[in-house]
Amino acid sequence: MNQTSEILRAVPGMQRTPTPKLELFRLRGFLDADECERLMQMIDANRQPSTQSDDNGDPTYRTSETCYFGSGDAFIAEVDRKLHDLLGIPEGFSEPLQGQRYEVGQEFKNHTDYFEPGGADLQKRNQTAGQRTWTAMVYLNAPEAGGATRFKAIKKTVVPERGALLAWNNLKPDGSPNFSTLHHGMKVRAGTKYVITKWFTERPWPRSA
Numbered sequence: 001m002n003q004t005s006e007i008l009r010a011v012p013g014m015q016r017t018p019t020p021k022l023e024l025f026r027l028r029g030f031l032d033a034d035e036c037e038r039l040m041q042m043i044d045a046n047r048q049p050s051t052q053s054d055d056n057g058d059p060t061y062r063t064s065e066t067c068y069f070g071s072g073d074a075f076i077a078e079v080d081r082k083l084h085d086l087l088g089i090p091e092g093f094s095e096p097l098q099g100q101r102y103e104v105g106q107e108f109k110n111h112t113d114y115f116e117p118g119g120a121d122l123q124k125r126n127q128t129a130g131q132r133t134w135t136a137m138v139y140l141n142a143p144e145a146g147g148a149t150r151f152k153a154i155k156k157t158v159v160p161e162r163g164a165l166l167a168w169n170n171l172k173p174d175g176s177p178n179f180s181t182l183h184h185g186m187k188v189r190a191g192t193k194y195v196i197t198k199w200f201t202e203r204p205w206p207r208s209a
């Protein structure tokens with residue numbers, strides 16, 4: 001079993017989706033309301049159109065906005081540390097924390113978080129931090145309608161709940177990408193949806209000088 005998987009199974013209150021297809025966990029109340037509010041305000045203040053890995057040229061594919069949190073902020077560093085501690089992954093083995101914001105009608109269509117084997121993006125990453133391993137995301141609020149995360153291969157839909165964390169292993173036990181991690185950040189129907197996302201990496205993320 002993957003070491004992170006073992007660590008997560010031992011966390012009090014952790015819920016694991018019973019499927020042999022992927023390792024998917026949920027922990028309610030990972031962040032408190034104040035932490036969520038603070039992160040939402042930071043996302044509102046500093047957002048730009050989201051980009052796509054392995055870009056497929058479809059402009060309707062990912063319509064949300066992204067906030068790249070600066071690494072110098074003490075509060076962000078604390079949230080970052082909390083995520084690393086939970087998954088038992090040494091600090092540095094991840095991309096800088098991001099926030100995502102979806103307005104009514106915005107979504108992130110079916111995709112996987114790992115980089116496509118043989119693709120240009122993975123080739124580039126292989127010179128630095130390598131493939132993405134685990135994903136952790138935290139719902140900062142519950143939009144009034146819509147905005148669930150749907151894992152098609154296991155027919156599982158996760159409804160956003162303030163402070164709840166979702167974590168999954170993008171790779172299979174042999175280290176190859178797991179297509180069953182395919183997921184869809186579904187359209188928000190009413191309100192605005194906010195999440196933070198953390199992608200863990202095979203090797204340390206290069207520090208900026």
Ligand SMILES: O=C(O)CCC(=O)C(=O)O
Pocket residue numbers: 100108113137147148149183184185186195197
């Ligand atoms: O917003 C969601 O529910 C999913 C987000 C996501 O899949 C991502 O940012 O990679």
Ligand SMILES: [Fe+2]
Pocket residue numbers: 111112113183
């Ligand atoms: Fe994703």
